[in-house]
Every structure is written in C-alpha cells, then in structure tokens.
Amino acid sequence: MDTIVYNNNILRKSTYGCIFQLNSDKTKIINAYSTRMNCSKSIGISLYKLRNLINSGSPYDNFYYMRYNNCPTNLVNDFIKK
Numbered sequence: 001m002d003t004i005v006y007n008n009n010i011l012r013k014s015t016y017g018c019i020f021q022l023n024s025d026k027t028k029i030i031n032a033y034s035t036r037m038n039c040s041k042s043i044g045i046s047l048y049k050l051r052n053l054i055n056s057g058s059p060y061d062n063f064y065y066m067r068y069n070n071c072p073t074n075l076v077n078d079f080i081k082k
Helices: 036-043 047-056 073-081
Strands: 003-006 009-012 019-022 029-033 064-067
Touching: 019 036, 019 073, 029 036, 029 073, 036 047, 047 064
Parallel strands: none
Antiparallel strands: 003 009, 019 029, 019 064
C-alpha cells in the first residue's frame, strides 16, 4: 500500500514523505505525519535533527521516527486497522 489516509491527511510512501512515530520498543505506530516538516514542528525539533534521528535510528523523547518506506508492513497494517 503506497498511500493511506490518516486524520484527513494523505500519507505517501516516499523517501521524504510520511514519517511514523513508533513506541519505545518499535512494535507499534503511535502517530503519523504527512511530511518531515509537520513532524519536526509537532515534536519541537529542527528538520536537521529529525533527519539525523531517522537516519541513525536513535530515539527522541522515548519514541522512534521512521519513514513510511522503511517501516515494517505489519506495523503499517496494524496502524491502518485502528
């Protein structure tokens, strides 16, 4: 699935598109952001810091951030069902 709708936002599977916020053990998607800009503003960090968190796989405030295209399919499917 390359596109989903969440909270009236279209989330696209692309390199720079949708960002998922995962719980501390990376077993559940907590939130979804349609763009990196929306995500960085929402959590109060710069785009540069967000990019580094995503690329390094490091947590921020006990959450992990992952691009849609890198997120395991089972997590995305569970998120869509909720």
